[in-house]
Amino acid sequence: MSDRLEPGDVAPEFELLDADGAPVTLASLRGRRVILYFYPAAMTPGCTKESVDFQSNLAELEAAGVTVVGVSPDKPAKLAKFREKEGLTFPLLSDPDTEVLKAYGAYGEKKLYGKVVVGVIRSTFIIDAEGKVEKAYYNVKATGHVERLRRDLEL
Template sequence: MSERLQPGDVAPDFTLPDADGNEVSLSAHKGRKVIVYFYPAALTPGCTKQACDFTDNLDLLAGAGYDVIGVSPDQPEKLGKFRDKENLKVTLVADPDKKVLDAYGAYGEKMNYGKTYMGVIRSTVVVDEEGKVERALYNVRATGHVAKIIKDLGI
């Protein structure tokens, strides 16, 4: 399990395929703030709620200078189904080998019903215009999280 990121850290750059197989890089967003959020699986109730919340608030976030990228270990094809089924507008990228999830500290030991296992830790990292971590939030809840980010960022 990798270290969790802290404010002031350089956000690890990445290039991952989106739902259509196009490459998306964090470095391509330099000069804009980016909310990178990590979620366990497309087409599941909590992850759908979170993705829909980001989509519903995308204009507000974009107007305040933020781009949004959702990262999961799903394959691009599944992300395409997720986007189309839920009419999602956020950029979803695939990290099936979990290298980016690990680099951001968003993959590690979890506990559910008394059992310990390795999995995606629902997390959100806000990256500033220079590529540095502004905020790093781990073990966030799917419901109400986007509203909290908007409030915390003063948008």
């Protein structure tokens, strides 16, 4: 398991494919604040709830200059199905090798139904316009998480 990021750290750069197979880099998002959230799997109940919650608050977040980006180990084709099924309009990025997940400390040991397993740790980062971590949230709950982010962003 990699180290966890802290506020003030430089957010690890990445290039990942989106749901359409187009490359997206963190550098391409500079100049705006970014909510980068990592979730275990598209089309599962918790991940759907979290993603739909981001979509429901997207207009307000974007009006405040915040870009929302979701990352999971799913392949682009599955992300495209998820996007279409749930009406998501923000980028969903594919990290099948979990390299970016690990760079952000969002992959490793976690408890699942009382057992220790290795997998995606539901995590969210607020990255400032210069590419530094403003806030890092690990082991977040899918429900109520976006509301907490809105409060922390003072929206």
